[in-house]
Amino acid sequence: MSGMNRRRITSKELAKLAGVSSATISRAFSPDSRIGSATRDRILAVAREHGYQPNAIARSLNNQRSRLVALVVNAIGNPCEAEEQQLLVHRLQARQLLPIILCCADHSDRLQLMRLASTYQVDHVVVFSDMVSMQDAVDIFHTTKPIIVSFEPLESENVSSIRIDGSKAADEIIEKIVRDGKKRFAYLSGTNSSWIDKLRRKWFADALAKRGLSFEAQAFGDYSYDSGFKEAVLLLHRDKVDAIICGNDVMAIGARDAARRVLGRNTPDDIAIVGQDGIAMAAWDCNDLTTLSLDHTAFIDAVVELIERHDAEIEGPHSITLTCTPRWGSTA
Amino acid sequence: MSGMNRRRITSKELAKLAGVSSATISRAFSPDSRIGSATRDRILAVAREHGYQPNAIARSLNNQRSRLVALVVNAIGNPCEAEEQQLLVHRLQARQLLPIILCCADHSDRLQLMRLASTYQVDHVVVFSDMVSMQDAVDIFHTTKPIIVSFEPLESENVSSIRIDGSKAADEIIEKIVRDGKKRFAYLSGTNSSWIDKLRRKWFADALAKRGLSFEAQAFGDYSYDSGFKEAVLLLHRDKVDAIICGNDVMAIGARDAARRVLGRNTPDDIAIVGQDGIAMAAWDCNDLTTLSLDHTAFIDAVVELIERHDAEIEGPHSITLTCTPRWGSTA
DNA sequence: ATGCATTTTGTACACGATTACACAAATGGC
DNA sequence: GCCATTTGTGTAATCGTGTACAAAATGCAT
Numbered sequence: 001m002s003g004m005n006r007r008r009i010t011s012k013e014l015a016k017l018a019g020v021s022s023a024t025i026s027r028a029f030s031p032d033s034r035i036g037s038a039t040r041d042r043i044l045a046v047a048r049e050h051g052y053q054p055n056a057i058a059r060s061l062n063n064q065r066s067r068l069v070a071l072v073v074n075a076i077g078n079p080c081e082a083e084e085q086q087l088l089v090h091r092l093q094a095r096q097l098l099p100i101i102l103c104c105a106d107h108s109d110r111l112q113l114m115r116l117a118s119t120y121q122v123d124h125v126v127v128f129s130d131m132v133s134m135q136d137a138v139d140i141f142h143t144t145k146p147i148i149v150s151f152e153p154l155e156s157e158n159v160s161s162i163r164i165d166g167s168k169a170a171d172e173i174i175e176k177i178v179r180d181g182k183k184r185f186a187y188l189s190g191t192n193s194s195w196i197d198k199l200r201r202k203w204f205a206d207a208l209a210k211r212g213l214s215f216e217a218q219a220f221g222d223y224s225y226d227s228g229f230k231e232a233v234l235l236l237h238r239d240k241v242d243a244i245i246c247g248n249d250v251m252a253i254g255a256r257d258a259a260r261r262v263l264g265r266n267t268p269d270d271i272a273i274v275g276q277d278g279i280a281m282a283a284w285d286c287n288d289l290t291t292l293s294l295d296h297t298a299f300i301d302a303v304v305e306l307i308e309r310h311d312a313e314i315e316g317p318h319s320i321t322l323t324c325t326p327r328w329g330s331t332a
Numbered sequence: 333m334s335g336m337n338r339r340r341i342t343s344k345e346l347a348k349l350a351g352v353s354s355a356t357i358s359r360a361f362s363p364d365s366r367i368g369s370a371t372r373d374r375i376l377a378v379a380r381e382h383g384y385q386p387n388a389i390a391r392s393l394n395n396q397r398s399r400l401v402a403l404v405v406n407a408i409g410n411p412c413e414a415e416e417q418q419l420l421v422h423r424l425q426a427r428q429l430l431p432i433i434l435c436c437a438d439h440s441d442r443l444q445l446m447r448l449a450s451t452y453q454v455d456h457v458v459v460f461s462d463m464v465s466m467q468d469a470v471d472i473f474h475t476t477k478p479i480i481v482s483f484e485p486l487e488s489e490n491v492s493s494i495r496i497d498g499s500k501a502a503d504e505i506i507e508k509i510v511r512d513g514k515k516r517f518a519y520l521s522g523t524n525s526s527w528i529d530k531l532r533r534k535w536f537a538d539a540l541a542k543r544g545l546s547f548e549a550q551a552f553g554d555y556s557y558d559s560g561f562k563e564a565v566l567l568l569h570r571d572k573v574d575a576i577i578c579g580n581d582v583m584a585i586g587a588r589d590a591a592r593r594v595l596g597r598n599t600p601d602d603i604a605i606v607g608q609d610g611i612a613m614a615a616w617d618c619n620d621l622t623t624l625s626l627d628h629t630a631f632i633d634a635v636v637e638l639i640e641r642h643d644a645e646i647e648g649p650h651s652i653t654l655t656c657t658p659r660w661g662s663t664a
Numbered sequence: 665a666t667g668c669a670t671t672t673t674g675t676a677c678a679c680g681a682t683t684a685c686a687c688a689a690a691t692g693g694c
Numbered sequence: 695g696c697c698a699t700t701t702g703t704g705t706a707a708t709c710g711t712g713t714a715c716a717a718a719a720t721g722c723a724t
Binding site: 060066068085098105121143229254 | 339340383386392393398417425430432433434436437441449450475588589593613616618
């Protein structure tokens with residue numbers, strides 16, 4: 001058992017050792033199948049002795065179920081996604097499902113990678129990335145109904161999706177900032193082309209419009225601390241804004257630092273800064289960020305819910321909508 | 333091609349459509365195999381038309397190579413590991429290897445999960461977690477030589493490992509702090525039982541001993557910001573230390589905040605705080621942490637190097653040692 | 665002991681690819 | 695024109711399991 005047995009023992013070999021047929025071996029490892037309990041115990045004992053475990057690859061081929069799940073994500077390190085990834089991975093593993101992470105720097109590679117994963121007959125696909133269009137996902141995984149975490153307003157027979165609505169939370173946040181006397185708002189985007197970014201911006205833009213205001217300036221970063229820092233310097237210095245809504249929490253922290261270190265402005269008196277995502281780090285004492293936050297647990301619950309519906313083969317399009325809430329800190 | 337074709341087409345069916353045998357289909361998809369180039373082109377065209385892709389599960393069963401790699405990690409969100417995970421995933425995918433993430437809250441589940449992954453005939457195993465002993469890894473993956481990122485001083489025929497040596501960097505950091513006049517040192521551990529933690533502490537303890545000093549106090553956290561914050565309050569208030577060496581960067585940030593907010597002490601004048609890992613966040617303007625840092629790229633290069641050695645079936649134990657360097661910030 | 669229902673086990677094929685082997689056709693050198 | 699070699703393709707076995715069907719063994723009532 002210990003040490004290095006290069007070759008793995010097969011069910012046929014184990015069958016010989018236990019004096020039964022390989023079919024009986026298989027039955028011993030299938031929870032509810034017709035087999036004498038004495039035989040099963042004997043087989044399991046011999047199996048343990050020789051370190052036998054059924055080969056999941058062969059089983060998948062036969063079953064037409066791999067118990068693999070493809071997770072398409074933008075990045076692993078990004079804290080906002082990471083918290084959700086972590087939760088989802090735990091939930092999957094509790095169901096004996098193994099996650100394959102697909103994560104790529106550039107876009108054409110990403111599609112290539114998705115094609116590769118699709119050849120592994122994954123049972124489910126969860127797309128967290130706004131870099132992947134619904135159509136691409138459906139085309140590539142044409143036998144596996146993908147679950148899309150999406151802001152796209154597209155309903156399709158072949159996709160289940162989770163929508164996120166932050167309009168009410170954005171309204172509450174803008175209400176507070178306006179009441180505090182801020183007048184010149186800027187939006188700091190994470191990207192210049194994603195659906196997610198456009199929709200998030202719209203939540204806040206609508207809230208401003210309701211009060212006869214609009215964004216005086218807009219900048220584009222890349223969701224990183226450094227880009228938040230750099231763009232905020234420009235927005236404050238050149239555009240003289242006194243409130244910055246950021247595309248995510250990490251950029252908001254960068255912006256807050258820029259205001260404080262480069263221009264000597266403090267939140268929330270001189271300037272208001274708002275993040276989005278509600279990552280754990282935003283609540284750290286040193287950050288204490290006001291942020292439009294999503295309940296990560298509810299979010300992952302929704303993903304798991306959709307996976308279970310797929311497993312139960314319930315037909316038809318499925319869509320779940322979640323709403324965000326403000327998390328109040330000392331930056332706005 | 334577009335839309336939802338429930339069933340995936342097989343090589344045998346494609347063979348009929350293209351008027352060849354299934355063996356020829358297989359050859360069309362194997363880069364260097366004897367096949368007429370006209371036939372190959374025709375097959376690839378028909379394949380594209382019908383959305384055919386060879387089934388990787390079936391191929392793996394035949395090949396005895398799955399191109400799957402198991403990554404055993406403590407957590408996904410943890411920024412220190414996340415940066416390395418991200419790098420490794422990219423490097424694997426560039427080699428057409430798919431990573432399966434194994435990540436578990438509690439320890440017995442973790443072993444169970446590793447057993448599950450081993451049934452998928454993974455080609456390689458990379459263990460990043462100090463919660464898994466070498467022996468466990470070797471026992472569970474007895475056909476796949478694991479690659480361990482380890483601080484354990486164990487050499488084994490069945491394991492390749494990467495060692496990390498921070499003794500010289502720790503010495504330089506202690507030198508500077510002592511020169512700055514600090515006298516009472518504390519070590520804030522991430523766990524109370526891991527090899528990694530013990531070894532890291534030893535690097536600093538040795539550097540202190542060399543100068544006739546030792547740790548006046550020791551505390552145990554859990555690598556989180558909150559635990560860093562909480563334990564630092566105790567260390568500063570109860571034990572009156574003026575230098576805290578932390579088990580990782582995140583706890584160091586927590587400790588710095590505690591010093592500043594709760595006790596009004598500032599770095600580096602009142603107190604010195606040192607992190608470990610060298611995560612990107614440590615270099616953010618708001619943190620500017622002094623930390624014992626590892627070159628993440630070199631680290632992942634080493635992992636990939638070991639994977640390639642396994643692929644090339646070079647025998648014998650392999651071990652690569654990396655050394656850390658200090659990254660100087662304004663906290664020490 | 666016999667007949668029938670029920671449980672247990674074995675045999676044989678399927679899952680979807682790869683590949684050793686055999687064989688036909690094409691090529692080339694003399 | 696003949697033989698040796700190369701090239702292209704098909705046939706059939708293989709990878710390790712699950713399962714339909716058949717066969718055997720068991721239990722129970724007569």
